[in-house]
Amino acid sequence: MSHNCFGHLFRVTTFGESHGPALGAVVDGCPPGIELTAAEIRHALERRRPGQSRFTTQRREPDDVKILSGVFTDGNGRQVTTGTPIALMIDNTDQRTKDYNEIANKFRPGHADYAYDAKYGIRDYRGGGRASARETAARVAAGAVARKVVAGVSIRGALVQIGADRIDRERFDWSEVERNSLFCPDPRAARRWEDSLDEARRAGSSVGAVIEVIAEGVPAGWGAPIYGKLDAELASALMSINAVKGVEIGAGFAAAELSGEANADEMRSGNDGRAVFLSNHAGGVLGGISTGQTIVARFAVKPTSSILTPRLTIDSLGGDTEIVTKGRHDPCVGIRAVPVGEAMMAIVLADQFLRHRGQVG
Amino acid sequence: MSHNCFGHLFRVTTFGESHGPALGAVVDGCPPGIELTAAEIRHALERRRPGQSRFTTQRREPDDVKILSGVFTDGNGRQVTTGTPIALMIDNTDQRTKDYNEIANKFRPGHADYAYDAKYGIRDYRGGGRASARETAARVAAGAVARKVVAGVSIRGALVQIGADRIDRERFDWSEVERNSLFCPDPRAARRWEDSLDEARRAGSSVGAVIEVIAEGVPAGWGAPIYGKLDAELASALMSINAVKGVEIGAGFAAAELSGEANADEMRSGNDGRAVFLSNHAGGVLGGISTGQTIVARFAVKPTSSILTPRLTIDSLGGDTEIVTKGRHDPCVGIRAVPVGEAMMAIVLADQFLRHRGQVG
């Protein structure tokens, strides 16, 4: 996990700025013989694509991914991975650079502008450059590969909170998630959220969100003690997504309020000698290693920093000024974070799976 | 960040089980010429030492650390780092192995027992082995070295919540933290917590906690885009601490409930052209890079899993059984997590500082 690279045996390096010629990812260490086509990756990209509803940015890119390397046609005519690096490239075609001229010399509050400038002395300000949410397209593309590496694992995400408004856990229905444009598992909450998002959009404001991502089918034993812990790597992976400010596993922060008795996930013997857990406060991870239960993670996304209300800021010469961020933006960047969270979960699991197989066999 | 190693340029590898001959850390990549004595590290270890109050485990080890390598006497008679690996070793002297015989073949709910067994097929069950909170002594020792690498940065931690009882933020006073055995910055909360901890201890139960760690004096510019983000590495480092279930930066999960206007940290021009921020919802990190504000992180620790109430579990043969975890234990493992959280923050910052200096100069 260094600079722009994530993973150990299944390594994803992403590159690209919002308004450069292209962005993409190199997936190194993918096992050979896995069927993989650009169409599948494109399908995954569709889910995070901007411009799908009035609640997400109006940038309308086809996100047409190309596989530049690492696949070949096998004896059965299938295109499969060869074990060599899989380079994925997505051209940037819808770049309205003129929209961003105003921000060339002003630092937008809540954005990475000031920090990048302090670090590097220069930044590609167009659309946020490297810090743009557009970078997550490369993660989703790489995540589509990762999913195939852990094909027996089902990874799903849902929006469980917008602003202060949470779903009703009793009504949680995974099949609803794909039926609305908000990845919401509770249809009543979805309707409320549509109203509040409309309101935020009209006001030029924005709202935050909480996303839950789960993985079913992970066997007991993936992960590593101490620093390569499954939950520590999930925390890093999810916190690395743009605008994320918090990550929790299982009961998460609420665990602090439980007694030891309530928090302990008791066990009974299953048919095959494996444990059947009577609860899942641990979120499927104990001591950094999977227990065979569903892996459960949640992460909080701050409200989109691009808003129409003028905000106080400074310019690159150090003078006081104000800024209004115009252009195409999401009132809630958390919506698109759902497939990104799934992708990062998939990448972490693919890496941990290969590492486990390497060490333990 | 792999298996038992953390960091990139400033690398910490820890080793050791709770009841093996010794545990320790190898700190690789420490800059040369930094004064370092065993006494200083011992001082840091004192703060996390068990047996200090009735609220922490009664294991009474002196935690006498030895520096096995990497230091030498300079021309001024000071013992300084030489740039070579600093090996730190802490002998395990107070090992009451007989206490743990009962758990050899039973998996304690909430502990790593089952997961380790599923992964490795064998585990050192004595005191939790590698998954024991005792491993954090090695982190604190390494953290003492890290602090000296970022000597201009002040890193402090405090307990801000026990169970559901939070401190009063209006009364937050850093000087109080060292005056009570609970690292509590609010003296009224400290008194309430003492009562509830006494109660938990009498009941053989346990409670969770939330810890806040801050770093003042980090200049703008440390961190890296995308996967080497300062906040992502903090998340990984803090989540890797035993029993941690959640991590947040700045406003954290509460950021989801803010509007874009409220969340944006506005800026004014400071004397030296650097930004003065009017708030710190970001917790000192934007786009994965420090902004010059105070770095603020919080993490949630679950209630100690070792409790006196019998819990349902299975044994290593897959049979149903019950378990009561006797022995020396903390009613709130979160207390000792305060210096551990500080140590991990120091390690992350030392690493990011060296990486920044390497890339940018």
Next chain:
Amino acid sequence: MSHNCFGHLFRVTTFGESHGPALGAVVDGCPPGIELTAAEIRHALERRRPGQSRFTTQRREPDDVKILSGVFTDGNGRQVTTGTPIALMIDNTDQRTKDYNEIANKFRPGHADYAYDAKYGIRDYRGGGRASARETAARVAAGAVARKVVAGVSIRGALVQIGADRIDRERFDWSEVERNSLFCPDPRAARRWEDSLDEARRAGSSVGAVIEVIAEGVPAGWGAPIYGKLDAELASALMSINAVKGVEIGAGFAAAELSGEANADEMRSGNDGRAVFLSNHAGGVLGGISTGQTIVARFAVKPTSSILTPRLTIDSLGGDTEIVTKGRHDPCVGIRAVPVGEAMMAIVLADQFLRHRGQVG
């Protein structure tokens, strides 16, 4: 150094097969503010380009490199690096796939065919796929970036032996290297080599070579003890080049034949207190760390494995067969290895420079 990635702070990940859509490199960790244009990289690629003389393969690709990310126009109108990943892409345009159909199911002796098949179960056989010398174009492109990171260091390479015929060290003249198509520093040897290469080409045979690469201007202090040694990383980098079978530093294998007295490079005091060495058997590296002398490395390249004489081999079904490798090939792949060796030296030095600056300041 993992799979397809080289370097620690200055990290180069390459991707691509000989006959896939494209190949390239992602350079992660490059310092910001360095002027960089595609034209410069293209210039570096020109030096290794096939089709330049009758002694190198007749594949005539323009090697037109695109910079996909990581650069931006600064305030002075210069295109500079921004500190984010620099993705470099070279399209594969001259792919005569039909040439390679015969080798789809036969393993060419001396090639990676059999080993790839044993490892991955599938391989892109076209032109050698990932194992093609064409992959070195990505290294040379990345090396062009690395050279700019260590702009004060002069890195040069020369062919010092073809077959058993060595240059006359007395006649070594760096200015000659760019005057002939064989990178030969001794004009008389160049003429002899042209004859022997013509002969090899006519006979459908091939010859090996030894390349010397030097770096002048490296200050004392780069490198690291034990496993991150400057010479160990050079050895890895040069051995990773296709067809390389040996690497030596300074006196190299000849050092084994020297006495301790003859081998020791004595020192005298220079004007600035730095050492002036009276000889350079060490090749500029002691204890894994640069001494301020010229870094000297040599590597041996085996004869091109693609030859016109039929060779015994087996096919993918395990049957005995014969093979003749037709198509466009170098009689001496070692010639093109000169700029590749320079590139790898540059990458190692850029990485060690940044690591040194990180650790020591």
Next chain:
Amino acid sequence: MSHNCFGHLFRVTTFGESHGPALGAVVDGCPPGIELTAAEIRHALERRRPGQSRFTTQRREPDDVKILSGVFTDGNGRQVTTGTPIALMIDNTDQRTKDYNEIANKFRPGHADYAYDAKYGIRDYRGGGRASARETAARVAAGAVARKVVAGVSIRGALVQIGADRIDRERFDWSEVERNSLFCPDPRAARRWEDSLDEARRAGSSVGAVIEVIAEGVPAGWGAPIYGKLDAELASALMSINAVKGVEIGAGFAAAELSGEANADEMRSGNDGRAVFLSNHAGGVLGGISTGQTIVARFAVKPTSSILTPRLTIDSLGGDTEIVTKGRHDPCVGIRAVPVGEAMMAIVLADQFLRHRGQVG
């Protein structure tokens, strides 16, 4: 491979100076369930131990290794690895520090003194500190663990050249290697070498050597393309040994003198469909991946730099001076490099085995 750490899944971090309290290694990533005792490691250390004959340094340390972590007694009473880090510690007991006072302020030619001082500004000069050949004890200890990870592979080393005097390849007999104190496979050469070593010792001089290390039983498929190549990692591992100036694989530098026809290792079909090679110029590696043939590597060790003839040098104040290195030293440090080379080969193979199993299964 960074600073003081080697390997990717099977990671070895070593620490310690020649005259500090102790040196050792942390082996992280070792698979669980492998029987491992200190006695076995001690046995391996015996082979490299100084003081065994009049040709090696007279330092007489017992090299008594302790296993501090990572092993536990399994159900059958065997002490086995648990999958957690294995910390190995060797106390430094025979430290005659007074011998080294003279070199505190003088840089010994051929030693790392000057380079360490230039890099770090301070060095532990006693016995060479971190750059002492004593560090290789930690490698041999870690190598003993690595051998057990690849238990089906036979790894052996031999001295094949001392000074300019090579063994007769026709007389190569592995059983001879353990019969003389020079690891020499040719008894006639062993007698000649004893004479020349006696002469060097009497003259206070030293001689270089070439070591060959082989691994039999490595299946086809270990390794990785491009930068994680099996031969590239071997080159790095062997070049990282003290005093090594050259590494070659298979035919090595001699390959440069072969024709393509002579160099190609032809194949015939074996009983099981696997290739039977008719020669092994490749040294068991093609395209960075093992072929199933014997892995063959050689490395050149320069003559011991500590000699009794006065040499010109400078002191730490930049003044001209002379130095004679007294004390206990080997006339040929290459002898003890034999078990070290075996250890590094074992570490590389253990790592590549686990990585292969991780990626390919």
